[in-house]
Amino acid sequence: MPFVIGEPCIDVQDRACVDECPVDCIYEGPNKLFIHPDECIDCGNCEPVCPVSAIFPDRAPRPGEEHHIAANAAFFESGR
Amino acid sequence: MLGGASDQVDVAIVGAGPTGLYAAYYAGFRGLDVAIVDALPVVGGQVSAMYPEKVIADVAGFPAVSGAELIARLEEQVQPFAPTFHLGQRVERMTSRSGAVDGAAGLDLHTDARTVIGARTVIVAGGVGHFSPRRLPTAAGLRAEDVDSFVTSLDPYVDQDIVIVGGGDSALDWALMLSPVAGSVTVVHRRDRFRAHAHSVSLAQKQGVRLLTRAQVVGSVYDHELEAVLVEHADGSRTTEPCGRVVAALGFTARLGPILEWDLGIERQRHIPVGSRMHTNRERVFAAGDITTYDGKVPLISVGFGEAATAVSNACRVIHPEAPLFGGHSTETTTPVARSVAVGEVA
Numbered sequence: 053m054p055f056v057i058g059e060p061c062i063d064v065q066d067r068a069c070v071d072e073c074p075v076d077c078i079y080e081g082p083n084k085l086f087i088h089p090d091e092c093i094d095c096g097n098c099e100p101v102c103p104v105s106a107i108f109p110d111r112a113p114r115p116g117e118e119h120h121i122a123a124n125a126a127f128f129e130s131g132r
Numbered sequence: 133m134l135g136g137a138s139d140q141v142d143v144a145i146v147g148a149g150p151t152g153l154y155a156a157y158y159a160g161f162r163g164l165d166v167a168i169v170d171a172l173p174v175v176g177g178q179v180s181a182m183y184p185e186k187v188i189a190d191v192a193g194f195p196a197v198s199g200a201e202l203i204a205r206l207e208e209q210v211q212p213f214a215p216t217f218h219l220g221q222r223v224e225r226m227t228s229r230s231g232a233v234d235g236a237a238g239l240d241l242h243t244d245a246r247t248v249i250g251a252r253t254v255i256v257a258g259g260v261g262h263f264s265p266r267r268l269p270t271a272a273g274l275r276a277e278d279v280d281s282f283v284t285s286l287d288p289y290v291d292q293d294i295v296i297v298g299g300g301d302s303a304l305d306w307a308l309m310l311s312p313v314a315g316s317v318t319v320v321h322r323r324d325r326f327r328a329h330a331h332s333v334s335l336a337q338k339q340g341v342r343l344l345t346r347a348q349v350v351g352s353v354y355d356h357e358l359e360a361v362l363v364e365h366a367d368g369s370r371t372t373e374p375c376g377r378v379v380a381a382l383g384f385t386a387r388l389g390p391i392l393e394w395d396l397g398i399e400r401q402r403h404i405p406v407g408s409r410m411h412t413n414r415e416r417v418f419a420a421g422d423i424t425t426y427d428g429k430v431p432l433i434s435v436g437f438g439e440a441a442t443a444v445s446n447a448c449r450v451i452h453p454e455a456p457l458f459g460g461h462s463t464e465t466t467t468p469v470a471r472s473v474a475v476g477e478v479a
Contacts (some may be wrong), residue, residue: 068323074182074386075260090400093386094262094431095182101327 054092055099056124057085058117060106069098069107079127086127134194140250141167141216142341142451143444144241146223147176151421151436152257153206158444159255160213162459164451167249168215169241171262173302174282174415178422179433181263181384184303184474187330202433203315205390215437221245222262224396228252228415239416253447256404256412256419257440261388268297268380273352273360278380291315293374295361297349298381304336306379311339318342318373320349320363336341350380391423399425410443416450418443 054077057069061084069085075089077091078098087098089110098108108114110121143151143159159166173182176199184200191197197205221243229250230232231237238252265281268274280288283306294314296303299321305328311317319336324345327335337343344363351362353372361375388402396404397413403425410418420443421436429435445457462469 072383074384076385090402095178097182097383132193 054089054094054110054124055087055096055107056089056110056113056117057087057102058106058108058114058119058120060104061085061102064104064106066103068101068103070098073102081127086124088128089125090128133190135210140236140238140252141165141252143167143253143255143447144169144239144249144251145215145243145255147177147257147259147421147423148172148217148219148258149174149259149421150179150202150206150433151211151440152177152255153203154437155255155257155420155440155444156215156428157206157210157213158441159447160210161462162444162448162455164444164448166213166215167218167251169218169221169223169243169249171264172282173220175207175217175219176200178259178263178386179203180282183384185305188433190432190434218243218245218247218249221247222390223249223440224390226417235251237416251398252451253416253418255410255418255423255440255443255447256391256394256423257436258388258391258419259386259422260402261386263384263386265380265384266382268349268378268382271351272349273354274358274378275354275360276374278358279380281380281382283379286310286313289314291379293377294377295320295349295373295375296379296381297321298379298383299323299326299328299345300381300383301439303330303379303381304332307336307341308332308339308382311336311341312377315376316340316342316374318375320344320347320361320373322346322348332386344373369405401433406439408442409446412437412444416447418447444465 065081077088080084142164143166145155145168148168156166156168179199186199187196189196223241223243225242227240229238239254241249289310291314293316294310294419296307296319307317307319347363348367349361350364353360360372363371363373404419404423406419406424412419420439422431
């Protein structure tokens with residue numbers, strides 16, 4: 053039940069979320085950030101600090117952003 | 133305190149979050165004596181570290197309660213049973229005692245403060261692990277004794293110049309709390325926007341709290357005692373701010389750490405598998421709350437409370453094999469209840 057980073061992060065990568073995450077589970081990809089679904093403790097601290105509101109819980113994806121949940125998991129399965 | 137046959141407690145609880153505190157209450161209710169350990173200097177675990185101001189709406193009987201209020205209530209509930217608190221200590225190792233020599237079978241918890249807590253049973257209510265406050269960069273040169281990560285009493289701040297580092301709710305709440313008694317309060321925040329409620333920010337300004345944004349504490353000035361801190365601003369300029377005490381409200385990190393090494397069969401680096409008695413794969417060791425996993429697990433505070441009662445009841449059977457699993461209802465016993473309720477809040 054992790055949080056997921058969606059579309060608005062692409063090419064922004066502000067990293068405010070990285071500073072906030074208590075378990076360091078946010079990783080940098082080629083053009084956006086990703087939350088590790090097994091490491092995320094679902095605390096929600098990252099969500100309000102994102103300047104582009106890119107972060108949402110996977111149980112309530114925003115319309116049109118559902119694919120980021122799978123993309124997020126795939127990012128970590130591919131071994132980065 | 134040395135562990136061993138003579139002074140071992142019935143139940144040692146690892147973790148003083150909501151589940152651990154309720155387990156301590158319920159063990160007291162069952163007539164067991166309790167020690168409870170937590171790495172943080174305050175009780176409340178994840179709730180105190182991360183959500184003291186957030187409103188929780190899914191705890192039975194509390195339509196809306198702040199994290200801090202819920203923890204205060206749990207503390208009040210357990211207080212008649214006076215468990216021994218070992219706060220600010222992290223349990224590093226858990227060793228088993230067979231009791232072959234002295235007949236006192238159980239476990240010893242070894243903390244990083246070199247305390248050994250002897251216990252007949254252990255309940256691991258470790259949540260997502262131990263929380264540690266984020267520290268200021270060592271380059272700032274502040275001595276540990278001049279920096280707090282929680283404000284627990286106003287006394288150390290009276291008439292002092294206080295610098296609070298951080299931009300969240302805790303930073304602003306503490307600024308509001310301290311500004312009436314402190315000589316001065318300055319909040320230093322790295323970003324240009326505060327995460328704290330806008331209302332707290334404007335209230336702080338009205339109370340005369342100085343708010344420095346896009347600024348960082350980069351150094352300190354000592355003349356025997358802390359006199360000032362050096363603050364670097366976004367344009368690269370530096371100012372000297374009078375300061376006798378620093379509050380670092382920079383948030384916390386959580387790590388499961390040592391619990392991973394306790395042979396509890398941890399899954400995915402995170403969860404302890406438990407059975408229906410909340411028992412783990414180690415004799416005399418139970419678990420409850422967010423750290424547990426089983427088929428159908430739901431990670432909620434209310435579920436943690438139920439698991440705590442189950443774990444304590446089954447631990448009680450290990451300690452007193454003749455005792456019933458179910459200890460009766462609190463309504464039918466003469467066990468102590470917290471004072472504020474006893475004087476009539478319920479009536």
